[in-house]
Amino acid sequence: MKNQLQEMKITSSVTKELKRLVSVFVIAFLLISCEYSKKEQIFILQGEAQGSTYAIKYISSNETIKKASIDSLLLEFDLSLSTYRPDSKISKINNGDTTIVVDDFFSKTFTTSQEIYQATDKLFDPTIGVLVNAYGFGPTKEKIDLNQSKIDSLLTYVGFDKVKLNEDNTISKKHSETYFDFNAIAQGYSVDVVSEFLKSKGIQNAIVEIGGEIYAFGKNTVEDKNWIVGIDDPTQSPEERTLIAKIKLENLGMATSGNYRKVKTDSLTGQKFVHIINPKTGISEKSTVLSATVLAPKCIDADGYATAFMIMDLEESKKLLALRDDLYVLLIYTNEDNQMQQFKTTNFQALILE
Numbered sequence: 001m002k003n004q005l006q007e008m009k010i011t012s013s014v015t016k017e018l019k020r021l022v023s024v025f026v027i028a029f030l031l032i033s034c035e036y037s038k039k040e041q042i043f044i045l046q047g048e049a050q051g052s053t054y055a056i057k058y059i060s061s062n063e064t065i066k067k068a069s070i071d072s073l074l075l076e077f078d079l080s081l082s083t084y085r086p087d088s089k090i091s092k093i094n095n096g097d098t099t100i101v102v103d104d105f106f107s108k109t110f111t112t113s114q115e116i117y118q119a120t121d122k123l124f125d126p127t128i129g130v131l132v133n134a135y136g137f138g139p140t141k142e143k144i145d146l147n148q149s150k151i152d153s154l155l156t157y158v159g160f161d162k163v164k165l166n167e168d169n170t171i172s173k174k175h176s177e178t179y180f181d182f183n184a185i186a187q188g189y190s191v192d193v194v195s196e197f198l199k200s201k202g203i204q205n206a207i208v209e210i211g212g213e214i215y216a217f218g219k220n221t222v223e224d225k226n227w228i229v230g231i232d233d234p235t236q237s238p239e240e241r242t243l244i245a246k247i248k249l250e251n252l253g254m255a256t257s258g259n260y261r262k263v264k265t266d267s268l269t270g271q272k273f274v275h276i277i278n279p280k281t282g283i284s285e286k287s288t289v290l291s292a293t294v295l296a297p298k299c300i301d302a303d304g305y306a307t308a309f310m311i312m313d314l315e316e317s318k319k320l321l322a323l324r325d326d327l328y329v330l331l332i333y334t335n336e337d338n339q340m341q342q343f344k345t346t347n348f349q350a351l352i353l354e
Contacts, residue, residue: 052211125279129179190304253299258291295328
């Protein structure tokens with residue numbers, strides 16, 4: 001009996017030791033698993049927005065951002081600035097409702113547009129909407145027959161100096177027919193809005209793309225490199241995908257304007273050009289600037305200036321850029337011999353990967 005008790009004590013002791021070892025192993029395994037789960041990885045969100053698509057890459061140890069939250073944010077943005085939604089604030093203002101109180105999305109877009117309007121000698125002008133619509137580029141796609149008299153009549157309603165953002169956040173228009181069209185700047189701003197949302201959730205490294213406009217902050221820490229983006233050749237055919245440059249992007253927004261894949265060729269001279277609407281003349285003019293790629297600390301500025309450089313004379317653009325080290329710019333144009341040329345600012349050149 002005594003021997004049996006001793007054996008039972010030994011067995012109990014061994015069992016306790018085994019349980020202790022198992023507990024230690026389980027705890028160690030959980031700690032290792034926990035550490036592994038905290039390892040950073042790239043999360044990808046994709047969806048549709050603003051008649052185009054969006055793609056977001058962010059780095060985190062867990063799935064911090066949900067697609068539904070991005071979709072909700074972009075819907076709120078569209079309800080402010082989309083001319084394609086009859087229930088948006090901008091559509092109601094365009095239709096003559098003077099009681100609309102605009103939100104921060106609208107007011108930020110308005111004030112930034114005003115700044116670029118003044119900086120570009122009035123060549124960037126979001127009140128060009130009546131002309132955009134007349135040429136068939138608006139929401140309805142309905143083109144009207146235009147002659148010089150009709151163009152001159154429509155120009156009466158164009159001019160950012162004819163509209164005002166009031167202290168009570170309502171909008172005043174000198175002419176009720178004035179039509180806001182922020183499509184040349186709003187998409188870039190939406191990229192900023194999403195980027196700021198990611199930052200508010202603790203994301204420190206991400207790249208956001210909406211309809212081709214991009215903002216990248218931080219780095220790709222998973223692969224230990226900068227975020228890299230490519231710039232398309234504006235003369236390529238739809239079947240091609242030729243890059244003329246790859247650049248590193250860090251804490252900068254990027255936008256490219258240009259009628260990509262819609263470059264026209266003069267049947268007599270062979271000269272390549274794109275059509276742009278000049279807000280001063282109201283005429284759809286030829287431009288030898290085929291594309292303008294702009295980087296700036298905010299994508300809203302990059303987007304607005306990219307549009308402006310498509311309208312501005314090349315030499316005037318160069319003069320403006322000589323005074324603006326906050327803009328990183330690549331302009332692609334054709335010279336008198338129909339040869340494609342590039343103008344790069346020095347700071348843009350520094351971003352190019354060899």
